[in-house]
Every structure is written in C-alpha cells, then in structure tokens.
Amino acid sequence: MGDDRYRPLFETKRAKGTALYRVFAGSIFIGICLIWAFRVKHLPREGEDGRWVWIGLLAAELWFGFYWFLTQAHRWNQVYRRTFKDRLSQRYENELPGVDIFVCTADPVIEPPMMVINTVLSVMAYDYPPEKLSVYLSDDAGSHLTFYALSEASQFAKHWIPFCKKFNVEPRSPAAFFDSISNSQDSKQAKELAIIKKLYEDMKDRIENAAKIGRLPEEVHLRHKGFSQWDSYSSRNDHNTILQILIDGKDPNAKDMEGCALPTLVYLAREKRPKYPHNFKAGAMNALIRVSSEISNGQIILNVDCDMYANNSVAVRDALCFFMDEKKGHEIAYVQFPQNFGNITKNELYSSSMRVISQVEFHGLDGYGGPLYVGTGCFHRRDTLCGRKFSRETKNEFRIATDREREEKAHALEDKLKVLANCAYEENTEWGNEMGLKYGCPVEDVITGLSIQCQGWKSVYFNPERKAFLGVAPTTLAQTLVQHKRWSEGDFQILLSKYSPAWYANGKISLGLQLGYCCYCLWASNCLAALYYSIIPSLYLLRGISLFPECSSPWFLPFAFVAISKLAYSLAEFLWSGGTVLGWWNDQRIWLYKRTSSYLLAFIDTIAKTLGLNSDSAFVITTKVSDQEVYNRYGKEIMEFGASSPMFTALATIALINLVCLAGLMKNVAMEESIARIYETMLLQVVLCVMLVLINWPLYQGLFLRKDNGKMPNSIAIKSIVLALSVCTCFTFWT
Ligand SMILES: O=c1ccn([C@@H]2O[C@H](COP(=O)(O)OP(=O)(O)O[C@H]3O[C@H](CO)[C@@H](O)[C@H](O)[C@H]3O)[C@@H](O)[C@H]2O)c(=O)[nH]1
Numbered sequence: 001m002g003d004d005r006y007r008p009l010f011e012t013k014r015a016k017g018t019a020l021y022r023v024f025a026g027s028i029f030i031g032i033c034l035i036w037a038f039r040v041k042h043l044p045r046e047g048e049d050g051r052w053v054w055i056g057l058l059a060a061e062l063w064f065g066f067y068w069f070l071t072q073a074h075r076w077n078q079v080y081r082r083t084f085k086d087r088l089s090q091r092y093e094n095e096l097p098g099v100d101i102f103v104c105t106a107d108p109v110i111e112p113p114m115m116v117i118n119t120v121l122s123v124m125a126y127d128y129p130p131e132k133l134s135v136y137l138s139d140d141a142g143s144h145l146t147f148y149a150l151s152e153a154s155q156f157a158k159h160w161i162p163f164c165k166k167f168n169v170e171p172r173s174p175a176a177f178f179d180s181i182s183n184s185q186d187s188k189q190a191k192e193l194a195i196i197k198k199l200y201e202d203m204k205d206r207i208e209n210a211a212k213i214g215r216l217p218e219e220v221h222l223r224h225k226g227f228s229q230w231d232s233y234s235s236r237n238d239h240n241t242i243l244q245i246l247i248d249g250k251d252p253n254a255k256d257m258e259g260c261a262l263p264t265l266v267y268l269a270r271e272k273r274p275k276y277p278h279n280f281k282a283g284a285m286n287a288l289i290r291v292s293s294e295i296s297n298g299q300i301i302l303n304v305d306c307d308m309y310a311n312n313s314v315a316v317r318d319a320l321c322f323f324m325d326e327k328k329g330h331e332i333a334y335v336q337f338p339q340n341f342g343n344i345t346k347n348e349l350y351s352s353s354m355r356v357i358s359q360v361e362f363h364g365l366d367g368y369g370g371p372l373y374v375g376t377g378c379f380h381r382r383d384t385l386c387g388r389k390f391s392r393e394t395k396n397e398f399r400i401a402t403d404r405e406r407e408e409k410a411h412a413l414e415d416k417l418k419v420l421a422n423c424a425y426e427e428n429t430e431w432g433n434e435m436g437l438k439y440g441c442p443v444e445d446v447i448t449g450l451s452i453q454c455q456g457w458k459s460v461y462f463n464p465e466r467k468a469f470l471g472v473a474p475t476t477l478a479q480t481l482v483q484h485k486r487w488s489e490g491d492f493q494i495l496l497s498k499y500s501p502a503w504y505a506n507g508k509i510s511l512g513l514q515l516g517y518c519c520y521c522l523w524a525s526n527c528l529a530a531l532y533y534s535i536i537p538s539l540y541l542l543r544g545i546s547l548f549p550e551c552s553s554p555w556f557l558p559f560a561f562v563a564i565s566k567l568a569y570s571l572a573e574f575l576w577s578g579g580t581v582l583g584w585w586n587d588q589r590i591w592l593y594k595r596t597s598s599y600l601l602a603f604i605d606t607i608a609k610t611l612g613l614n615s616d617s618a619f620v621i622t623t624k625v626s627d628q629e630v631y632n633r634y635g636k637e638i639m640e641f642g643a644s645s646p647m648f649t650a651l652a653t654i655a656l657i658n659l660v661c662l663a664g665l666m667k668n669v670a671m672e673e674s675i676a677r678i679y680e681t682m683l684l685q686v687v688l689c690v691m692l693v694l695i696n697w698p699l700y701q702g703l704f705l706r707k708d709n710g711k712m713p714n715s716i717a718i719k720s721i722v723l724a725l726s727v728c729t730c731f732t733f734w735t
Pocket residue numbers: 104105106107111138140279280281284304305306307374375376442443444445483486487490619620621622623
C-alpha cells in the first residue's frame with residue numbers, strides 16, 4: 001500500500017455561484033451607501049424640527065448596514081465537505097481509535113428518562129466496533145429514576161444492538177425507529193420486530209409507571225447495587241458523586257444476545273453542594289472528561305444533548321474521515337454536525353429549524369477555518385478539549401484502542417474515580433479555564449470552540465444528506481424567546497470577555513471567521529436599531545411627518561432596492577434551504593420578536609452584568625415535553641402566548657402601537673388628507689407600518705380574537721393596551 005497515491009479521506013468543494021453572489025452583494029452595498037448618503041445629506045440643521053429623530057434613523061441605518069456587512073462573512077466563501085468512508089475502512093478498520101460519547105441530562109421532568117435512554121441507545125448502536133465505544137450519561141439531577149431507566153436500557157441494549165446490526169436499522173433510537181415504520185412493515189423482519197417492540201414497550205411501561213408513582217419497583221435494589229448510592233442523597237443540589245459502570249466493555253462477560261461485545265455504559269451524577277457553583281453543562285462535561293479518561297480514555301469525544309438522538313449510524317466514521325486524513329487531519333480539532341430537529345412543523349411557526357444557519361451560514365464559516373462548536377453533535381479530540389495547543393510538529397497519531405489496558409475491575413475503579421467528580425476537585429486547577437469547557441458563560445460551547453480555534457486549530461462542518469442528529473426544538477413562543485435570550489446573552493458576553501472575537505482572536509483566526517463570530521456575538525445589540533425602526537417611523541405617521549424620501553425623488557430608489565432585494569434574497573435562501581414560503585414569513589416574524597424581546601433583555605442584562613449590577617446568568621433548561629393541549633396547538637401552528645412573560649408585554653405593546661398608528665393614518669385619510677399626498681410623501685413609511693401590522697397578525701389574534709388557553713393572558717393584554725395608547729397619545733399631542 002506504501003506506493004499508493006495519496007487518496008484523501010475527505011474532500012472540500014467551494015460552493016457554486018459565488019461570483020454571482022458577490023456581484024449581487026456588491027449592488028446591495030452600493031444601495032446601503034446611498035441610503036447613508038441620503039440621511040447625511042438631508043440631516044435637519046441644529047434647531048430644526050426632527051433633527052434627533054433623523055439622527056436616530058441614521059444610527060439605525062448605519063447599524064443595519066454594518067450588520068449586513070458582517071453577515072457577508074457567512075456567505076462570501078462557502079464550502080461543502082464529502083467523506084470517503086470506504087477508504088477509511090480499507091486503511092484503518094483495525095486501527096480505529098476509541099470514541100467516548102457524552103450525553104448530558106439535567107432534569108427528569110422536562111427531559112423524560114425515556115427520551116434520554118433513546119438517545120443513549122441510539123449512540124450505543126453506532127456502526128462502530130463496540131469494544132472501542134463508550135457511552136457516558138451525566139445526570140445533573142442525580143435522579144434515581146434516570147438511573148433506573150439507564151439500567152433498564154443496559155439490558156434492552158443486548159437485544160437492540162444486534163437487531164439494529166442485523167437489519168441495518170435507521171434510525172437507531174428505538175422510539176424514532178418504531179415511529180418511522182408504523183406504516184411500512186417489512187415481512188422479513190416482522191417477527192423479530194414484533195419481539196423487540198414488545199420488549200421495548202414493556203420497558204417503557206415499567207419506566208413510565210415508576211415515573212408516575214414516583215417510586216421504583218422494590219426488586220430493583222436487589223438487582224443492582226448501584227441504587228444504594230441514593231441512600232445518602234438529600235436533594236439534586238446536595239449529594240455525593242454517584243458513579244456506576246453499568247456495562248464494562250472490558251468484562252469478557254459483557255455480551256449481547258448474539259455473543260458480541262457491548263459498548264461500555266456509565267452513569268455519572270457529579271457531586272453537588274449548595275456552596276459550590278456547578279457551572280451547568282460545562283461543569284458536567286468536565287467531570288465526564290476526567291472520569292472517562294480513567295475508564296476508557298477514548299481519543300475522540302462526541303458530545304450530544306440528551307434529546308439529540310443519533311439518526312445516522314455511520315456518523316462516527318464520517319467524523320473520523322476528517323481526523324484521520326493523513327494530510328489535513330492533524331490540524332482539525334473538532335467536527336461539528338448541524339443541529340437538526342425531529343419535531344419541526346411544516347411552516348415552523350417559531351423558526352426553530354434554524355435552517356439558514358445550518359444550510360448556509362455554517363458552510364460559510366467553514367470556508368474561513370471552521371464552524372462554532374454548538375454544544376451537541378460535535379466530535380472533539382480529547383486532548384484539544386483539555387487545552388492542548390496546535391503545533392505543526394505533533395504527529396497525528398491514533399492509539400489503537402486495545403482492551404486490557406486497564407487491570408482493575410470496574411467496581412474497584414468506581415470508588416476510586418468518584419473523587420474526580422467531586423466539587424472540591426477543581427479547586428485551584430485550570431479546569432473551566434485553560435482546561436476543558438469554559439465556565440461563566442451561558443454558551444460554554446461557543447466560547448470553548450473559539451478558544452480552541454484561537455490556539456491554531458481548525459474545525460470542520462459536516463452536513464450529510466441523512467441528518468446525523470435529531471433533537472427537540474422548543475414548542476412554545478416563550479421557550480423560544482428564553483432560549484434565544486440565553487444564546488444572545490452568552491454570545492454578547494463573549495464579545496465583551498477576554499476571548500472576544502473582535503480583539504483576542506485578532507491574528508489568531510482568519511478575518512472572515514472573526515467577522516462570522518461577531519455576527520453571532522452581536523445578535524443582542526441588534527435590538528436597538530430594530531426597536532427604533534419598528535416604532536418611530538410609524539409614530540411619525542400619526543403626526544403626518546415623512547421620514548423617508550418621496551416617491552418621485554431619486555433617493556427613493558436605493559431604499560426600495562435594498563428593501564426588496566434583501567427580502568427577496570432571504571426568501572430565496574430560505575426556500576433553497578428546504579423551507580416553505582409561509583415558513584419564511586414566520587421566520588421574519590420571529591426575527592422581529594427575537595430582536596425586540598430576547599435580544600433586548602439579553603442586551604440589558606449583559607450591560608448590567610458588565611457594570612456589576614447583576615450576578616451571573618443562569619442556564620434555563622429548555623423543556624422537551626409539553627402538555628397535550630399545548631402540543632396540539634403546536635401541531636396546528638397556532639402561536640402559544642399562554643404564559644406571563646415581560647417579553648410578551650414588549651411584543652404586544654409594539655404590535656399595538658403599529659396598529660394604532662395605522663388606524664390613525666386611516667382616520668386622517670378618511671377625514672381630510674388626500675391619499676395622493678400620503679402616497680407621494682410617505683409611501684415607504686406606510687409600507688413599513690403595514691408590514692409590521694401584517695406580521696403581527698397572530699399576536700392581535702392572541703390578544704383579541706382567541707378564547708383558548710394559548711391566548712395572551714388578560715393582564716398582559718391590558719398592560720400593553722394601556723402602554724401603547726399612552727405612547728401614541730403622548731406622541732400625537734406632545735410637541
Ligand atoms: O445544568 C445543566 C444545564 C443543562 N445541561 C444539559 O445541557 C443540554 C442543553 O440544554 P438545553 O436546555 O437543551 O439547551 P439548548 O438551548 O437546547 O442547548 C444549546 O445551547 C446550549 C448553550 O446555551 C448548549 O449547551 C447545548 O449543547 C445546545 O444544544 C441538555 O442536554 C441539558 O441536560 C446540563 O447537563 N446541566
């Protein structure tokens with residue numbers, strides 16, 4: 001084989017049509033400059049009416065233009081990747097490295113144990129030598145129910161894994177698989193399918209029953225000594241480390257029903273004490289890194305959230321094609337797969353598929369050195385995650401994961417390793433700082449990925465045809481907004497932190513990637529311009545004052561051109577990414593809602609925190625279940641407002657201001673003004689206001705027309721009506 005020509009394990013291709021896109025972007029840029037020129041040229045002189053509002057518009061337009069420029073980093077230079085798994089098998093099948101898979105869960109109520117074990121089973125069944133695969137579940141709730149479910153899963157795995165391999169099952173999450181085949185049954189496997197399905201249903205009944213009565217069956221304590229570790233447990237925030245190796249892959253007796261080896265399976269609930277900060281998911285991951293280093297020490301680590309089941313059984317091999325490539329593999333620190341979701345409705349009411357991010361933007365980042373680490377569906381080199389710097393000299397060596405490296409029996413090991421997951425272990429160490437995932441940021445993933453890239457490493461974005469992971473997206477508006485608040489707040493904190501992509505990263509990563517990071521880190525600061533633009537021009541309609549060029553003026557053209565071509569392009573991009581027209585319209589609405597609520601609060605909180613007025617931000621975990629009624633509305637794509645949130649007050653107030661302004665304008669038209677004059681002088685302003693009213697249609701329904709429990713709570717309705725009316729009245733009469 002030595003004289004073979006080098007055949008890479010992966011290939012990278014530039015996107016087609018880049019040149020065309022660049023011309024198009026150039027024309028928009030000219031349009032933006034003309035808009036700026038219009039504002040500057042027509043700025044009212046000092047003492048003249050409307051000077052301040054004009055300056056505000058100029059500032060907003062400068063911001064929009066600047067931000068648009070940043071978004072070009074995601075589109076300028078896109079690349080696509082392809083792997084050659086057959087070559088990987090030919091060359092390395094017997095030398096594959098160990099892979100440790102970390103699954104994180106934190107609450108048995110909003111992350112039900114059945115969902116968690118489906119994720120665990122899906123990764124245990126990867127198409128990969130089981131003796132080289134180890135799966136670790138971190139349970140931040142320290143729930144004996146989750147442990148019980150996992151112990152059940154360890155038994156079920158003995159049937160499930162051989163079944164998957166025999167019939168080449170996809171996906172390998174039992175729940176998702178059984179759902180997918182309900183209509184099309186293959187007779188050949190029908191009998192075995194019935195058996196395995198029965199086993200699964202029985203297991204599910206046992207687990208759900210235990211969850212319902214809040215108690216485990218008596219006999220489990222006899223079956224597994226692990227349960228005794230809960231004897232000293234007082235609460236989820238106050239307990240010893242609980243560590244249990246449920247399947248020890250090195251034990252010759254750990255075999256599935258066909259007599260094949262099983263992957264190692266470990267349960268870990270790190271110690272929790274009220275006086276120690278636990279650092280949320282980052283803390284959990286670091287405990288896993290340490291504990292796993294003594295059990296399996298896989299060179300590659302895959303991290304998934306507990307709702308993100310593996311949907312593509314060859315994803316591990318895909319990732320290895322990047323790491324093991326002889327020429328380029330040595331510089332790759334992590335391979336990020338897109339975050340996809342299994343519960344997206346056709347027109348994605350909450351825009352939660354994030355399809356433009358995964359189909360467009362991350363390919364753009366990949367062209368400049370690699371995507372962000374987004375916390376799930378990501379393969380890392382263990383040593384990079386622990387802080388190793390990149391060096392050209394280090395050889396890209398993969399230890400063959402041989403068994404029998406470790407002499408000790410699992411049970412002796414457990415007691416010894418618990419200390420690694422104790423609170424005090426990290427005191428006076430670099431964990432959370434130079435080592436492992438970083439602490440103190442609500443998006444531990446992004447900041448960790450950035451610091452890895454700043455150490456000279458590249459990352460890779462791989463987006464295969466068959467989605468590699470499918471998770472659970474938020475199913476209510478409130479959850480969506482809260483999640484985006486956490487993200488935008490975390491990203492904004494990164495910008496202001498010592499790891500800022502704007503300065504720290506300077507010279508360490510490419511300029512394109514710096515801009516790409518800034519684009520996300522500035523999400524929160526978008527709120528100001530968006531608020532201004534969605535309120536002020538409409539209010540000026542009430543006074544009959546025009547803030548945009550007249551129809552007949554040549555300055556009208558750049559405004560119309562930029563607005564129309566940006567909207568048309570975003571529609572095209574959305575459709576091209578697999579969305580629908582209505583989905584795009586919904587996406588525009590969420591664009592506005594995020595900016596005027598999540599980002600606004602994130603912006604305020606971050607500034608307050610920087611000034612020392614606010615303490616650290618918590619990690620609000622996204623709920624993965626909802627009650628039937630809410631779920632039905634989600635299925636029908638009816639927006640859910642049935643929660644009391646200050647964010648809703650902000651949204652409703654803005655929506656109502658625009659409604660009042662439009663009504664006021666119509667009144668004026670009816671009473672005195674000629675339509676022709678309004679058309680001539682205020683067309684752009686009217687169009688903006690009408691668009692805002694149209695996009696807010698579901699909100700008005702929630703305020704005034706709906707009767708179900710998902711409508712806007714009365715208290716919020718009253719508050720926002722009073723607010724909106726006072727704003728409009730004050731504005732009309734105050735001079
Ligand atoms: O104290 C905690 C809090 C959360 N988690 C786990 O972290 C994961 C992500 O939490 P989720 O509530 O689902 O947040 P998302 O917004 O969906 O998560 C995205 O954003 C997070 C950063 O904000 C990343 O950590 C995630 O990987 C990424 O998927 C889940 O598995 C949780 O169980 C913990 O283990 N411990």
